[in-house]
Amino acid sequence: MRAVRIHQYGGTDTLQLEQIDTPKINADDILIKVKAAAINPVDWKIREGYLQEFIPYLLPVTLGWDVAGIVTAVGAQVTEFKVGDEVFSRPDISRDGSYADYISVKADEAVLKSAKLDFAQAAALPLAGITAWQCLVDVGQLSAGQRVLIHAGAGGVGHLAIQIAKAQGATVIATASTANQDLLTQLGADQAVDYTKAPLNEQIEPVDLILDTMGGKVQEQSWALLKKGGMLVSVADQPSEEVAKAHGVKAAFVFIEPSSRILRELNTLVEANQLTPLIEHRFPLEQIAEAHLQSQTGRTRGKIVIEVS
Numbered sequence: 001m002r003a004v005r006i007h008q009y010g011g012t013d014t015l016q017l018e019q020i021d022t023p024k025i026n027a028d029d030i031l032i033k034v035k036a037a038a039i040n041p042v043d044w045k046i047r048e049g050y051l052q053e054f055i056p057y058l059l060p061v062t063l064g065w066d067v068a069g070i071v072t073a074v075g076a077q078v079t080e081f082k083v084g085d086e087v088f089s090r091p092d093i094s095r096d097g098s099y100a101d102y103i104s105v106k107a108d109e110a111v112l113k114s115a116k117l118d119f120a121q122a123a124a125l126p127l128a129g130i131t132a133w134q135c136l137v138d139v140g141q142l143s144a145g146q147r148v149l150i151h152a153g154a155g156g157v158g159h160l161a162i163q164i165a166k167a168q169g170a171t172v173i174a175t176a177s178t179a180n181q182d183l184l185t186q187l188g189a190d191q192a193v194d195y196t197k198a199p200l201n202e203q204i205e206p207v208d209l210i211l212d213t214m215g216g217k218v219q220e221q222s223w224a225l226l227k228k229g230g231m232l233v234s235v236a237d238q239p240s241e242e243v244a245k246a247h248g249v250k251a252a253f254v255f256i257e258p259s260s261r262i263l264r265e266l267n268t269l270v271e272a273n274q275l276t277p278l279i280e281h282r283f284p285l286e287q288i289a290e291a292h293l294q295s296q297t298g299r300t301r302g303k304i305v306i307e308v309s
């Protein structure tokens, strides 16, 4: 089968489209024929070697940890899937990924995809959607009537987070550059904030919860935007407990874990027309380097999808 692997860390020239054996499955795995994969910033961060200490790979490794496709084999212990099922998954990041014709994933990391999603949309949802749900609902405990600020509301995580937060009944404030203000409103944000126009504290009244997808200076500016007792949840930079304490707020860092429970929650929102992934760019597997370069611009609206077959 075809797979895009890296044999060393580095630039996009390390991405090699190769012929390799179809992966074997364990007793608790399913084999998925990949219809679509999606790009996430973690893909090129791993490719560059930025996460070597955190996730030690034995190279070569196939990149890509969002997948939608069709089950072509099931392990001996798997009862919940059969050959022909249409599934989606954000699989274990320590195993080979989805830039390939086939991927082997644990059955409990996959879910039947909603019929309302085509394969490209289903591939766009898992990693970014699970991240948004874990931050807002599981850790942030967002409830109806609360005010939530979502940084980078036009991005892969942010555009799903806006829709998930609206579905929880929250008042949603989201940030983006001038060009993406209309998109924030279309996604359901109650207040679209242009971070290029004025400091955030001049535009945003205090909020209960902040989803920080940016870290750095954006995180620094965020503390002053929280109500006392509020919470900042970051996926970008580990927030300081001391700084949080000094502001009378809570803070947490989330690193996404696979979750079929959350994939089912996302399916439910899709079925209720409350969640639709936005795909700005589609590339074939052969153009994986272009797809990575697009992600590295930091300017993508919604998601980048690789149409594999």
Ligand SMILES: NC(=O)c1ccc[n+]([C@@H]2O[C@H](COP(=O)([O-])OP(=O)(O)OC[C@H]3O[C@@H](n4cnc5c(N)ncnc54)[C@H](OP(=O)(O)O)[C@@H]3O)[C@@H](O)[C@H]2O)c1
Pocket (backbone or CB within 6 Å): 040, 041, 042, 127, 128, 131, 151, 152, 153, 154, 155, 156, 157, 158, 175, 176, 177, 178, 179, 180, 195, 213, 214, 218, 234, 235, 236, 254, 255, 256, 295, 298, 299, 300, 301, 302
């Ligand atoms: N810890 C975890 O488990 C986890 C999980 C998922 C993602 N992440 C991380 O979260 C970050 C975001 O991921 P993503 O997939 O959403 O990235 P992405 O899709 O590449 O984000 C692109 C978006 O960022 C926006 N943006 C750039 N600078 C901004 C700023 N100063 N303020 C507000 N928006 C800004 C851009 O909008 P404009 O062009 O309008 O500025 C663009 O739409 C990445 O660093 C990723 O690695 C971590």
